[in-house]
Amino acid sequence: MTADLQTTDEPCLIAAGLSKRFGSFTAVDRLDLKVDRGQTFGFLGPNGAGKSTTIRMMLGLVSPSAGVVTLLGRDVALERTKALKRVGAMVEIPAFYSYLTGRQNVRLFARLSGGASEDDVTQALKLVGILHRADSKVRTYSHGMKQRLGIASALAPRPDLVILDEPTNGLDPEGVREVRDLIRDLGTRHGMTVFLSSHLLHEVEQVCSHVAVIANGRLMVQGAVSQLLGNHFGPVEFEVDRPEEAAALIQATMGLAPHWTDDTRVAIHMDRAQAAEANTILVGKGFKVSAIERRKQTLEDVYLQLVRDQAEVEAAELQ
Amino acid sequence: MSTFGLFGIEIFKQFRRLRTHIGTFGLLGIVLAVAIGLKYGDASHFVGRLTRQPNFQIYGSPVNALFLARVVLPMTVFLFLPLFVSLVAGDQISGEAADGTLRTVLTRPVNRFALLSAKFTLAIVYVGALTAFLGVAALTVGWALFGVGGLVSFGWDGVSYFGIAEGVHRLTLSYGLAAVYVLAVASVAFLVSTLSSNSLVPIGVTMALMVMCGVLGQIPYFESAKPYLFTTYSELFLRAFDVPVDYPALRHGVFALLVYVVACFCVSALIFTRKDILS
Ligand SMILES: Nc1ncnc2c1ncn2[C@@H]1O[C@H](COP(=O)(O)OP(=O)(O)O)[C@@H](O)[C@H]1O
Ligand SMILES: [Mg+2]
Numbered sequence: 001m002t003a004d005l006q007t008t009d010e011p012c013l014i015a016a017g018l019s020k021r022f023g024s025f026t027a028v029d030r031l032d033l034k035v036d037r038g039q040t041f042g043f044l045g046p047n048g049a050g051k052s053t054t055i056r057m058m059l060g061l062v063s064p065s066a067g068v069v070t071l072l073g074r075d076v077a078l079e080r081t082k083a084l085k086r087v088g089a090m091v092e093i094p095a096f097y098s099y100l101t102g103r104q105n106v107r108l109f110a111r112l113s114g115g116a117s118e119d120d121v122t123q124a125l126k127l128v129g130i131l132h133r134a135d136s137k138v139r140t141y142s143h144g145m146k147q148r149l150g151i152a153s154a155l156a157p158r159p160d161l162v163i164l165d166e167p168t169n170g171l172d173p174e175g176v177r178e179v180r181d182l183i184r185d186l187g188t189r190h191g192m193t194v195f196l197s198s199h200l201l202h203e204v205e206q207v208c209s210h211v212a213v214i215a216n217g218r219l220m221v222q223g224a225v226s227q228l229l230g231n232h233f234g235p236v237e238f239e240v241d242r243p244e245e246a247a248a249l250i251q252a253t254m255g256l257a258p259h260w261t262d263d264t265r266v267a268i269h270m271d272r273a274q275a276a277e278a279n280t281i282l283v284g285k286g287f288k289v290s291a292i293e294r295r296k297q298t299l300e301d302v303y304l305q306l307v308r309d310q311a312e313v314e315a316a317e318l319q
Numbered sequence: 320m321s322t323f324g325l326f327g328i329e330i331f332k333q334f335r336r337l338r339t340h341i342g343t344f345g346l347l348g349i350v351l352a353v354a355i356g357l358k359y360g361d362a363s364h365f366v367g368r369l370t371r372q373p374n375f376q377i378y379g380s381p382v383n384a385l386f387l388a389r390v391v392l393p394m395t396v397f398l399f400l401p402l403f404v405s406l407v408a409g410d411q412i413s414g415e416a417a418d419g420t421l422r423t424v425l426t427r428p429v430n431r432f433a434l435l436s437a438k439f440t441l442a443i444v445y446v447g448a449l450t451a452f453l454g455v456a457a458l459t460v461g462w463a464l465f466g467v468g469g470l471v472s473f474g475w476d477g478v479s480y481f482g483i484a485e486g487v488h489r490l491t492l493s494y495g496l497a498a499v500y501v502l503a504v505a506s507v508a509f510l511v512s513t514l515s516s517n518s519l520v521p522i523g524v525t526m527a528l529m530v531m532c533g534v535l536g537q538i539p540y541f542e543s544a545k546p547y548l549f550t551t552y553s554e555l556f557l558r559a560f561d562v563p564v565d566y567p568a569l570r571h572g573v574f575a576l577l578v579y580v581v582a583c584f585c586v587s588a589l590i591f592t593r594k595d596i597l598s
Binding site: 056059060061062063080081082083084085087089090091092093094095096097098099100108109111112113114153 | 320325331332335336337419420423424425595596
């Protein structure tokens with residue numbers, strides 16, 4: 001019954017037209033998401049964007065006002081327990097039984113997922129780096145340790161799909177790095193599909209192969225991180241002795257306005273061929289070009305651009 | 320996971336919680352206090368108060384294990400037992416909602432109805448165990464301090480004497496009836512617990528309802544509502560000492576209380592299986 005799921009190309013997670021209204025407030029608005037097997041998918045959005053609400057709907061904690069979620073080929077609204085069989089998840093700040101030890105908690109929640117061997121439990125605790133405190137009561141754990149325990153308990157039953165809500169929240173910088181490395185490994189080394197939410201751009205950029213950006217409950221963009229960055233070229237920066245004059249020359253000869261100039265550089269939006277041509281012109285006119293560099297577009301640039309576009313669209317709609 | 324498996328997990332968790340044992344210690348304290356009062360105080364005066372027969376002259380002391388078990392029941396059924404079971408039953412859903420663990424549990428492939436059934440079963444078992452504990456504690460302490468003998472029971476309609484075997488039988492019946500009443504109270508607390516994410520709310524609401532229904536039941540104008548108030552059956556356990564036992568009346572009372580229990584469970588299931596988990 002579930003074995004055929006391993007071999008199909010069916011997406012691991014589909015959200016179609018997913019909406020949630022709290023009274024008159026729309027927290028999630030007609031969201032469409034698709035996560036394929038093997039992806040590490042970042043669900044990026046500022047605080048209050050609707051990430052946790054979306055994840056709650058994915059797991060059947062909250063029923064959608066509209067739309068459908070399919071996990072591993074099963075409709076969550078119709079077959080919640082079957083849909084969640086091979087899913088490990090953590091929503092918001094992980095909550096555990098404080099009067100039990102970390103290990104007892106992981107074991108208990110693994111049993112609810114159909115069981116995990118004692119070895120898997122230990123392995124999961126070790127993976128997140130809290131094995132040394134596994135037999136202390138959770139009452140005595142710090143916030144960061146609970147966060148790690150949350151990840152451990154999601155992983156212990158060896159799920160196919162892992163859903164993590166802001167997994168690096170509350171961790172110290174070293175912890176953040178460890179957890180990011182761990183999440184990257186889940187995909188590459190353990191063959192798990194990972195869906196993680198984050199409000200941190202660089203986190204998604206570092207960890208994820210795919211991303212969906214959400215703001216005010218609405219999907220702004222979705223796709224492969226590399227593709228998104230590739231579609232949005234940054235300006236080419238020329239390090240040159242007289243940036244202002246160089247900018248004027250390129251504008252006069254090629255008709256390209258400078259993006260910005262500073263004391264040592266001029267940045268102009270152009271493609272590869274144009275960059276080569278501009279270089280020839282500058283050198284021909286006696287400019288000393290010491291470096292040409294296409295600044296790598298970050299997800300942040302894309303994101304901020306999207307948010308700006310969205311604001312403009314909304315402003316236009318209002319008029 | 321099956322209801323049975325979930326029940327095992329619930330038992331495991333419940334046993335490790337302090338509030339589970341508050342009831343046990345509370346009841347033990349009450350039993351000991353009454354026993355000490357009977358042993359070292361002015362027993363005949365105390366017995367007079369307990370039996371509400373201050374002028375009745377008895378030759379020899381009625382005080383023994385069975386007597387202790389008989390007198391501690393009315394002292395606990397009206398307040399302490401309902402309070403202690405509400406503490407546990409009312410915490411079942413609301414407590415986990417408050418701690419956020421309900422969210423963690425329900426991210427797992429756990430059927431909500433099965434989880435609720437497991438928790439309700441736990442509440443039933445707890446009511447049974449706590450009531451039985453009271454009886455066993457009273458018999459044990461009474462046996463150690465006073466020995467065993469026949470049961471002298473005082474009702475409003477007079478005094479009855481039961482031999483040891485009949486006394487144990489009547490006590491068992493009485494404790495069973497008390498447990499059914501307490502279970503009805505626990506069911507109300509359980510129902511409220513599916514509506515709240517604060518584990519004190521169910522206790523408060525249940526206690527308030529008990530008082531309100533009790534008051535209503537004493538106002539003649541509301542006589543017609545009386546059969547439908549669960550507090551009407553709070554004294555059902557006393558009727559186990561009637562001579563002869565009015566079994567149809569007992570059956571009717573038990574039936575009414577069980578209707579309460581089943582109705583509360585059904586309503587809590589309707590609420591819980593639909594509810595958005597937002598805590
Ligand atoms: N139970 C609720 N009632 C009303 N509004 C809510 C509720 N839960 C969340 N919201 C609102 O929905 C929006 C999205 O919240 P959330 O999904 O938690 O965002 P995120 O996880 O992206 O920070 C927020 O504006 C929040 O205030
Ligand atoms: Mg959130």
